Amino acid sequence: MRTLRLGLLGLGQVGGGLYQICSAKRDFFIEDIGVRFDFKKIAVKNKSKKRSFQVPKQLLTTDAMSVVRDPEVDVVVELIGGTREAYVLVTEALKHGKHVVTANKALLAEYGDEIFALANKMKRWVFFEASVGGGIPVIKALREGLVANRLDSIHAIINGTSNYILTQMTENGKDFKEALAEAQQKGYAEADPALDIEGVDAAHKLAILVRFGFGGRVKFSDISCEGITRISSEDIAFADEFGYRIKLLAIAKKFSDGIEARVQPTLLPAGHMLASVQGSFNAVMVHGDEVGDVLFYGRGAGSHPTASAVLSDLVDLAMRQGSHFDLGKVPMRAIQRPLKVKSISAILSRYYLRFHIVDRPGVLAKISEILGKHQISISDVIQKERSAGSVVPLILLTHDAAEKQVRTAIQTIDKLEIVRGKSQVLRIEGNS
Ligand code: HSE
Numbered sequence: 001m002r003t004l005r006l007g008l009l010g011l012g013q014v015g016g017g018l019y020q021i022c023s024a025k026r027d028f029f030i031e032d033i034g035v036r037f038d039f040k041k042i043a044v045k046n047k048s049k050k051r052s053f054q055v056p057k058q059l060l061t062t063d064a065m066s067v068v069r070d071p072e073v074d075v076v077v078e079l080i081g082g083t084r085e086a087y088v089l090v091t092e093a094l095k096h097g098k099h100v101v102t103a104n105k106a107l108l109a110e111y112g113d114e115i116f117a118l119a120n121k122m123k124r125w126v127f128f129e130a131s132v133g134g135g136i137p138v139i140k141a142l143r144e145g146l147v148a149n150r151l152d153s154i155h156a157i158i159n160g161t162s163n164y165i166l167t168q169m170t171e172n173g174k175d176f177k178e179a180l181a182e183a184q185q186k187g188y189a190e191a192d193p194a195l196d197i198e199g200v201d202a203a204h205k206l207a208i209l210v211r212f213g214f215g216g217r218v219k220f221s222d223i224s225c226e227g228i229t230r231i232s233s234e235d236i237a238f239a240d241e242f243g244y245r246i247k248l249l250a251i252a253k254k255f256s257d258g259i260e261a262r263v264q265p266t267l268l269p270a271g272h273m274l275a276s277v278q279g280s281f282n283a284v285m286v287h288g289d290e291v292g293d294v295l296f297y298g299r300g301a302g303s304h305p306t307a308s309a310v311l312s313d314l315v316d317l318a319m320r321q322g323s324h325f326d327l328g329k330v331p332m333r334a335i336q337r338p339l340k341v342k343s344i345s346a347i348l349s350r351y352y353l354r355f356h357i358v359d360r361p362g363v364l365a366k367i368s369e370i371l372g373k374h375q376i377s378i379s380d381v382i383q384k385e386r387s388a389g390s391v392v393p394l395i396l397l398t399h400d401a402a403e404k405q406v407r408t409a410i411q412t413i414d415k416l417e418i419v420r421g422k423s424q425v426l427r428i429e430g431n432s
Pocket of ligand 1: 131134158159160161162188189190196300301302
């Protein structure tokens, strides 16, 4: 029997889920897995907060520092989120000889280099399965199951909140605000939901996937990041007319001169496997040089799914107790080798362009002339008929075009007297 003495930071959605699973499945873990989880201390913001489950009062403390320094704690489980306090607590835990399990993608994306270096120096493990894809064991799969591969691409839906909102807007005609409120109420959203809807949370997770998928570190600020706040029901409906779904996609591609790493709302053909990922579900599709395409799918957010991933790390740690320290889930090159992220303006993509134009003779010709001057070739067009002279949407799909050219062309088009408001520019993935 192996016993793991735990210091838990945070008893919210994920921490609460973890505590409940450990209590409910205590016998299962002891008898079937051979591991006993012994909670020594739990740091919370408010000891008297009403909880839907029972926790012995004497375990609770508001002094998180006392948890990470407690000599009776072997493993600190960091589930408070955010970066400032979490960074201080995690580094302090490592300095005090604790192993760390965290679900904190922001922390690892922004301070991963420092944290892994410190862990290596202290010969302590930092595990983070729950940081990407909620309950999907994708980190373990990249590290172990796909160890024989070099990856050349990652396409992922890794923000449950955004996917929930887009699904509600697409399938049930809900508006953005209502769908966001539902996602918050279901416990998917970050404390600051701007991180979800602005694409930052997905970019944090992409930074981690790239580190362990491509084997190298990226500067978080080099990942181009665009959220879903500018996606309207109109765009969703037009995309549908062309046979596409709009998804917030995290994309990384490897090229000989660097990598692309970006988070963006993307049009995917309705038949694409990622297009059918609904609600808070996440999916990560990777392409390995030996295995080809592999798709991981499951619940990407929420209390028990995320706690399930934390428990996989805890069992992993329990099994390593007393064994020689190695970098474990952190291959050396993922710490040492920097990867060059290409500028977003250097990418080549197909585009969905939506303009609001005054319906007058020659308008389409004028816009296509500007696009043509920038080597942007149109593959499809929809213009909605209304009375002549009224403002109508005009939607164009393009063949592969250079991002830089598209941006310059759109700037010119947006200045035309016949164009109203700011045009919509979305990238298309998944076919050519
Ligand atoms: N806010 C995150 C999401 C939670 O919506 O995916 C899981 O990391």
